[in-house]
Amino acid sequence: MMTTRRDMIKLMASAGLIATTTPFAFAKAPFSSIANAGYYRFRFGSFEVTALSDGTLPLPMGTIYQDAPEAHLNEILDNNLLGREPHISINAYLLNDSNRLILVDAGTGSLFGPAAGKLIANLKKSGYAPEQVDAVILTHIHADHSGGLTVDGVAQFPNADVMVPDREYTYWIDKLYVGHVVAGKEGEFAQAEAALRPYIESGRVKHFGPNEAPLPGFGSILRAGHTPGHSSIFVRNEDGEKFVIWGDIIHGDYVQFDEPDIYVTFDVDGAEAVKTREIALQEAADERYLVAGAHLPFPGIGYVTRDSTLYRWVRQNYVE
Numbered sequence: 001m002m003t004t005r006r007d008m009i010k011l012m013a014s015a016g017l018i019a020t021t022t023p024f025a026f027a028k029a030p031f032s033s034i035a036n037a038g039y040y041r042f043r044f045g046s047f048e049v050t051a052l053s054d055g056t057l058p059l060p061m062g063t064i065y066q067d068a069p070e071a072h073l074n075e076i077l078d079n080n081l082l083g084r085e086p087h088i089s090i091n092a093y094l095l096n097d098s099n100r101l102i103l104v105d106a107g108t109g110s111l112f113g114p115a116a117g118k119l120i121a122n123l124k125k126s127g128y129a130p131e132q133v134d135a136v137i138l139t140h141i142h143a144d145h146s147g148g149l150t151v152d153g154v155a156q157f158p159n160a161d162v163m164v165p166d167r168e169y170t171y172w173i174d175k176l177y178v179g180h181v182v183a184g185k186e187g188e189f190a191q192a193e194a195a196l197r198p199y200i201e202s203g204r205v206k207h208f209g210p211n212e213a214p215l216p217g218f219g220s221i222l223r224a225g226h227t228p229g230h231s232s233i234f235v236r237n238e239d240g241e242k243f244v245i246w247g248d249i250i251h252g253d254y255v256q257f258d259e260p261d262i263y264v265t266f267d268v269d270g271a272e273a274v275k276t277r278e279i280a281l282q283e284a285a286d287e288r289y290l291v292a293g294a295h296l297p298f299p300g301i302g303y304v305t306r307d308s309t310l311y312r313w314v315r316q317n318y319v320e
């Protein structure tokens with residue numbers, strides 16, 4: 001005769017294998033204090049790619065987006081259940097091509113407070129040490145991309161060269177592009193200089209021109225507007241597929257795919273940023289290449305497709 005589940009429980013109880021009086025005990029487990037991983041890893045052909053979170057910051061996006069009525073922006077935020085100060089991600093990307101460890105953008109360092117500046121902690125959690133980074137390629141020199149290079153005057157990537165778009169260096173460091181530091185933005189210029197200073201002094205800042213290769217095997221696309229030399233960085237895998245780390249083409253994922261003509265207060269030239277965004281979105285949708293965005297929700301990896309409201313962000317399917 002078959003032993004039923006009920007028979008089995010009776011047997012186990014009589015043998016003292018299970019408690020008969022308190023069948024279920026609930027542990028009052030304290031909250032775990034372990035933070036989110038802060039990194040996300042995948043393979044792109046022979047490249048190992050690691051998205052690194054520098055943290056997220058709550059920002060009043062209804063007032064940061066420009067050239068649209070605030071009521072319209074707030075309606076979009078509400079429709080996306082985001083509240084009025086949605087957190088915006090600050091992402092950087094680490095690529096290992098088996099020969100070199102290359103970081104694209106370096107996070108905020110100590111410039112944006114403790115909610116951010118987590119890049120190095122997350123780099124370590126992902127299995128690497130900052131000393132192993134051979135080069136840092138900057139998409140541009142804004143504080144949330146270059147601040148993490150240097151903290152309190154100390155280079156955080158002691159063995160890395162820093163590859164900087166020419167036009168960025170001229171604008172932020174040489175200050176020749178505009179002939180002087182932009183009035184009211186003295187702090188931003190000082191932060192840019194402080195981030196690069198130790199690397200300049202040790203001769204480790206290298207420049208790349210518009211659309212030139214920052215390093216062998218790495219390409220760049222000038223995407224000016226957000227800043228004068230803002231550049232997307234790309235690699236190709238052995239199947240010829242392209243992976244474009246596009247920098248600050250999009251802030252958030254709920255406004256600018258549908259309305260690319262809305263720019264942000266951080267754009268040095270809003271009108272040019274709008275034109276650039278339209279070109280970048282069109283190209284990404286046409287070529288169907290993989291994209292990484294510095295301010296798309298972490299890990300910020302996916303594709304751009306067209307839909308009835310213009311464009312749509314399609315997150316990379318999660319694979320483990």
Ligand SMILES: [Zn+2]
Pocket residue numbers: 142144145248294295
């Ligand atoms: Zn940025």
